[in-house]
Amino acid sequence: MAKHETPLLDQLESGPWPSFVSDLKQEAESRAKNEKGIEYQIPQDVCEDILGVLELSYKHGRTHWKHGGIVGVFGYGGGVIGRYCDQPKMFPGVAHFHTMRVNQPAGKFYTTDYLKKICDLWEFRGSGVTNMHGSTGDIILLGTTTPQLEEIFHELTHNMDQDLGGSGSNLRTPADCIGAARCEYACYDTQALCYDLTQEYQDELHRPAFPYKFKFKFDGCPNCCVASIARSDMSFIGTWRDNIRIDQETVKAYIGGEIAPNAGAHSGRDWGAFDIQKEVNDLCPTGCMYMDGDKLVIDDKECTRCMHCINVMPQALRIGEDRGLSILVGAKAPILDGAQMGSLLVPFIKVEEPYDEIKEVIEAIWDWWMEEGKNRERLGELIKRQGFQKLLEATNIKAIPQHVQEPRHNPYIFWKEDEVEGGWDRDINKFRKDHLR
Amino acid sequence: MAFISSGYNPDKPMENRITDIGPRKYDEFYPEVIRNNKGKWKYHEILKPGVLVHVSETGDKVFTVRCGGARLMSVTHIREICDIADKHCGGHVRFTTRNNIEFMVDSQDKLDPLVKDLEGRKFDGGSFKFPIGGTGAGVTNIIHTQGWIHCHTPATDASGPVKATMDTLFEEFQDHRMPAHVRVSLACCLNMCGAVHCSDIAILGYHRKPPILDHEYLDKMCEIPLAVAACPTAAIKPAKVEFNGQTLNSVAVKNERCMFCGNCYTMCPSMPLADTEGDGIVLMVGGKVSNRISTPKFSKVVVAFIPNEAPRWEQTTSTIKRIIDTYSNDAKKYERIGEWAERIGWERFFDKCELDFSHHLIDDFRDPAYYTWRQTSQFKF
C-alpha cells in the first residue's frame, strides 16, 4: 500500500516511454521490502515521500523545494547542492534532500562492478534515486541528509577512488564525446584530453576560483555531439588541415546504390535513389566538390570541414590525417545578456601530451578573466564587454581573418598612441605656423 | 536506524582525508573490443534504428544497441542494466550525452539475444524499460533538467513533460523517417542549467509573475544586500515597509523590470515566485549545434506561453507533434528544422505549423534584438 495517493503521477505510468514514476515506485517497494536487510541511513520511505511531494507539485503546479547554500563537504566549494522540502512535516523522508555530483568517467563507459558499488553506497546512504547523468555530465546522486554527505564522500574517495564534480564558481566537471574510443570521425582523443585537464585543474574544480562558472567540453569533430560550441566557455573541437581521404571505388558503390547513404540514417523513408550531385556536391557549403567523370574531386583548400560529405559517405570519405583541434571560447546559455555561441580563438593546435600549448591558452584566459571579469560575468560576456581584441592580447594571439565572420561594420577603431606614427603629443605652436587662429 | 560510520571522524575532518583525486580513468572501463580498436575505427553503419555497427581497420566489429532511458533512474533500475550488461556484454555498459544507454557486443551472434532481452523488459505500469532507437534521422532522447522533482526555481516539471513528449514522439524515436536529426531538450526555467538554446525543439519553463514579498520574515531570513545584488536587472532595492504598525526592513521590486529568473529566491527564501497560473512553457525551435552544412544556430521562440497541464501537458506535446509533422512533410532530405524554417521563411513557418504570431515573439531584449528584425523588402505574403 503506497504511503501517499498519487492519482496524477499514476497517469505517467502508461505509454511506451520508460516511466520514471514506475521506476520510483519500484524503488519505494524495494526499500519497503528490504530483502537484503540494509541498515538504511536515511528514511526507508524516502521514495514514497518523493512521490508524495511530486504529486503535490502536480496538484499545485508549483515546486516544493527550497535552496540550501551552506551544505557541502569540508574544504570543497562544489559538488553538493543543498535542498530542503517546504512541507517537511508532510514528507519527513525528504525534509533534507541534498544532491551530490560525482565526476563521471570520460566517455561515460562503465563496468558493472563500478556501477553496482555506486548503487550499494547510494541505497545505503541516500535515496537510491540518481540521474544518469546530469546536464553537465556528472553522475547525480539525488537526495540525502546533511550528516551523510561527509560519509558518502569518505566512502567514495577511500573505497572507490572516486571524487566529486564541480558546482558554483568553479571549473565545472569537464565532459567529452565518445571520441576515438568508438568513432571514426574523432580528430583527437577526447577522453585523454578531458581526463588530463580534469586532473590538472582539480583545485579549480573543487574550490571557487572564478567570477562565475567555467566549462570545458570536448568534441572530437565538427558534428559536436556534446554541444561544446553552444554550452562551454572553452570548446575543443577536433579538426584537420590536410585532405579528406577518398576511396574512389567506394564512392562508386554509393553512387551505384550498393551502400546506404549516411550510414543508413534515413532508412525509414523512401527518398529515392542516392544522387551524389544533389545530396552531397550541391549541399557542400563551399561548393568545393564536383564529379570529374566518375571520379569525385574535392578542392580541399576550400573545404571548411563541415562533415556533411563524410557523414553521407562514411565508408568512402575519411577525415584527414594531420589532425588537431580548434578552440572556441565564450559560449553560454541566454542568461543574462543573451545566448552566445563559442567564438573561434585558436584555429588549429596539435593535441599532444602533455598538452602544454593548450594549457597555456587556458591559463592566459583564466588570468585575464579572474582579473577583469565582474561578479557573475561569464567569459563570453567579458569578451563582449571588453572586445575580442582584449582576448587576443591576453592570450598573445595574432589577429587573423579566420577570427571573424566578416570585418567590422563601423570605422570606429580605437587607435592606440603607439600605433600612430609620431604619437599623440603635438606642438600647437608648430601647427599654428600653417593654420591661423 | 542506527548511524553507521564510514570511518570519517567529524571532529577531525582532515584526518586521512583524500581529496582532489578526480574521476576514475576512462580506460579502466573500456570493453576489450574498444580497448583494442580505439583510434582504429574505419566506418559505421546503422543496421536498424537503435542498432549500430562500427568496423575497425583490424577487422574487429562492435555492435551497439542504444536504448532510451529516463535520466531519473533508481538503483534498482541501474542494477537491472548491470544484469543485462553482465549477461550479454561482459560487464560493460555506457551512457550517451543524451541519456541513452548503450549496450555493446563484439559479434553479430550476440546481437539478437541482447535485442530480444531488452525488448522484453517492461515496468509494472506497462512502459518499456529499454526502448531501442534514438539513432539517425529520427527523434532521440530528450536532455533535460530536474523540474519539480528537485529544483527550487522551476516553472514546470521536467521528467513529466519529457515522458509525455516522448510518448507522443515514440514512433519517431524508433524510426528513421525524419529529414534529419531532431534534437529535443527541456530546461525548467530560463537559467537553463540544461542548455537548450541550440535545440531543434526546446521546451522551456517560464515564470510570468514577479516574486511575492514575505515582508514579515524577509529581514529575519535574508540579508537584504545579497537579495538586492542577486537581481540581474537591478529591479530590487532595499525598502522600509509598514507591517502591523511596525516599520520593517525589506525590499521593493520594480515589477516591470523583473525577468522572472528566480535568482533572488535562491538568495532569499522570502521571495518565492512560483505560481500556478503564472508558470508554464515556452517553445523554441530551429537551433542546432552541429557545423554540418550550415553553421550552428540558436533556437527561436515560436510559442510564447502554454500553461502547465500536469500530468500530461497535452497542448505542449500536441504543438510539438504538429511542428515536427509539418517539418517532416515539408523539409528536404538532410535539412534540420532551423534550415527548413530559414529556407521557407519564418512567416511561412508560422502558416504551415498553424501557430499564432504575437508581439511577444519579436525580440526586445538588449542589443541582439535589432538583428532579428527584417531589414529587407523581401518577405512572403
Next chain:
Amino acid sequence: MDRDEAKKAIVETLEKKAKTKSKFYLKDFYKMVPDEKPRAVKNIVNEMVGEGTLEYWSSGSTTMIGLAGTGKQAAAEDED
C-alpha cells in the same frame, strides 16, 4: 603583506561589514589584499576555508564566501 597579515586583513574587513552582509564574491576579496594577484588571493581564501575560518555558500551557479557560522542563511536553511 605576508600570508598571515593578508588573512588578518580579510577577517577584519569581514567583521567590519558583518552587520549588513555576511557573504561576498571572491572578487570582493581582491580589494582586501590589494598587493596580491587574484590567483594568490584565491589561494589564501581557499586556505582559510580549509582552516575553518571562512565558509562557502553556494547558489548552485555561483559561490559566495563569508566568516564561518555567520549570517542568516544557517537559520533559514535549518542547518544551525
